[in-house]
Amino acid sequence: MEVESLAREMETAVRVVHLASSLCVKVQEKLRLPSSINGNGNGGHVKSKDDDSPVTVADWGVQAIVSWVLAEVFGTQNLSIVAEEDTDSLSKAESLALLGAVSNAVNEALSEATKYGLTKPDEPLGSDDILKAIGRCNSTGGPKGRHWVLDPVDGTLGFVRGDQYAVALALIEDGKVLLGVLGCPNYPVKKEGLSNGCNQSGAGSVSKGCVMYAKRGSGQAWMQPLLPNGYPESATLLKASTVDDPVLATVCEPVERANSNHLFTAGLANSMGVRKQPMRVYSMVKYAAIACGDAEVFMKFAQSSYKEKIWDHAAGVVIVEEAGGVVTDAGGRKLNFSKGVYLEGLDRGIIACSNTVLHDKIIGAVYASWESSSL
Numbered sequence: 001m002e003v004e005s006l007a008r009e010m011e012t013a014v015r016v017v018h019l020a021s022s023l024c025v026k027v028q029e030k031l032r033l034p035s036s037i038n039g040n041g042n043g044g045h046v047k048s049k050d051d052d053s054p055v056t057v058a059d060w061g062v063q064a065i066v067s068w069v070l071a072e073v074f075g076t077q078n079l080s081i082v083a084e085e086d087t088d089s090l091s092k093a094e095s096l097a098l099l100g101a102v103s104n105a106v107n108e109a110l111s112e113a114t115k116y117g118l119t120k121p122d123e124p125l126g127s128d129d130i131l132k133a134i135g136r137c138n139s140t141g142g143p144k145g146r147h148w149v150l151d152p153v154d155g156t157l158g159f160v161r162g163d164q165y166a167v168a169l170a171l172i173e174d175g176k177v178l179l180g181v182l183g184c185p186n187y188p189v190k191k192e193g194l195s196n197g198c199n200q201s202g203a204g205s206v207s208k209g210c211v212m213y214a215k216r217g218s219g220q221a222w223m224q225p226l227l228p229n230g231y232p233e234s235a236t237l238l239k240a241s242t243v244d245d246p247v248l249a250t251v252c253e254p255v256e257r258a259n260s261n262h263l264f265t266a267g268l269a270n271s272m273g274v275r276k277q278p279m280r281v282y283s284m285v286k287y288a289a290i291a292c293g294d295a296e297v298f299m300k301f302a303q304s305s306y307k308e309k310i311w312d313h314a315a316g317v318v319i320v321e322e323a324g325g326v327v328t329d330a331g332g333r334k335l336n337f338s339k340g341v342y343l344e345g346l347d348r349g350i351i352a353c354s355n356t357v358l359h360d361k362i363i364g365a366v367y368a369s370w371e372s373s374s375l
């Protein structure tokens with residue numbers, strides 16, 4: 001597959017992530033209103049899934065929008081979308097209000113589609129259209145063919161807490177991630193950085209929100225500002241940090257102890273001479289921080305019974321790699337996106353680094369620390 005032939009896929013993916021991010025911004029604002037404190041006021045709605053993780057109007061709304069736009073642009077015939085959410089709880093009789101809130105959020109966002117260079121529906125989508133769009137994303141991926149991979153809201157916990165989260169869309173073909181797009185609506189972006197790369201030093205005002213994207217093999221990763229009202233004119237090249245001394249490195253990791261072993265990563269960082277406190281941040285924003293030079297390392301060591309899903313990593317991996325970084329499991333092997341929904345065969349954990357020198361040091365430190373750890 002030639003990289004050039006992905007122009008339409010990339011353009012559609014970037015534009016729909018902008019549109020989807022605008023939906024998230026609005027829903028998160030509603031959630032933060034005092035009357036939404038129980039999660040149900042003003043159309044915010046937070047539900048618990050079977051594993052007790054949260055899901056919101058934004059998760060379903062983004063999945064519906066991305067699915068609807070991809071179907072409009074590429075047709076439904078060979079469209080394969082692997083995504084996190086399903087319609088099980090949304091289609092229950094008692095979920096009418098919830099479905100109505102999703103419907104409102106989706107139609108409000110889609111009414112602005114032309115501002116993002118996308119086609120809007122002739123008339124507002126009905127509940128059935130929305131359930132169909134969400135339900136269509138039930139592919140399980142695999143080793144052959146093209147599959148879109150979507151995490152509509154990654155870091156939903158961060159999202160409901162008014163903190164960081166990401167909209168993550170990737171395209172894999174024959175098990176390889178061809179392109180990735182990350183919408184990071186709350187990510188702080190240095191303004192001077194937007195013209196010269198966001199790792200530029202010096203004090204300056206900070207604006208909020210960006211979309212990052214990269215195409216496999218291009219050697220380039222890009223960032224656009226997230227504008228409140230439409231598609232931006234400009235994009236800036238991203239460059240991962242060249243810092244290879246652990247003493248100077250910023251290490252990021254998941255916020256929740258349940259999602260990554262903080263004790264192990266603290267011991268590992270200590271053994272390498274890392275001095276800075278870990279940057280704990282929700283979602284794939286951790287990959288974004290590496291890609292734009294705000295951090296050097298992202299480590300995640302989940303419990304051994306937990307299987308990582310492809311939508312939690314695909315977009316972030318290609319963006320970090322094209323920005324100059326490297327992502328592997330703790331054994332130093334590339335992540336395998338060809339086995340379906342899960343990253344099968346993952347060796348212990350995930351290590352994303354801004355450069356190979358630092359990455360080699362961390363892999364070495366994992367080997368040294370593992371035996372003495374309690375994992």
Ligand SMILES: Nc1ncnc2c1ncn2[C@@H]1O[C@H](COP(=O)(O)OS(=O)(=O)O)[C@@H](OP(=O)(O)O)[C@H]1O
Binds near residue numbers: 053153257284303
């Ligand atoms: N037990 C366990 N261990 C490891 N990972 C898990 C686990 N449970 C869930 N998940 C997945 O973690 C995704 C959120 O990752 P984060 O890095 O944002 O974690 S944290 O909230 O900052 O702790 C989260 O993504 P979202 O559901 O999209 O938010 C999950 O896919």
Ligand SMILES: [Mg+2]
Binds near residue numbers: 151153154155311312
């Ligand atoms: Mg996720």
Ligand SMILES: [Mg+2]
Binds near residue numbers: 084152153154155156
């Ligand atoms: Mg999610």
Ligand SMILES: [Mg+2]
Binds near residue numbers: 054
């Ligand atoms: Mg989730």
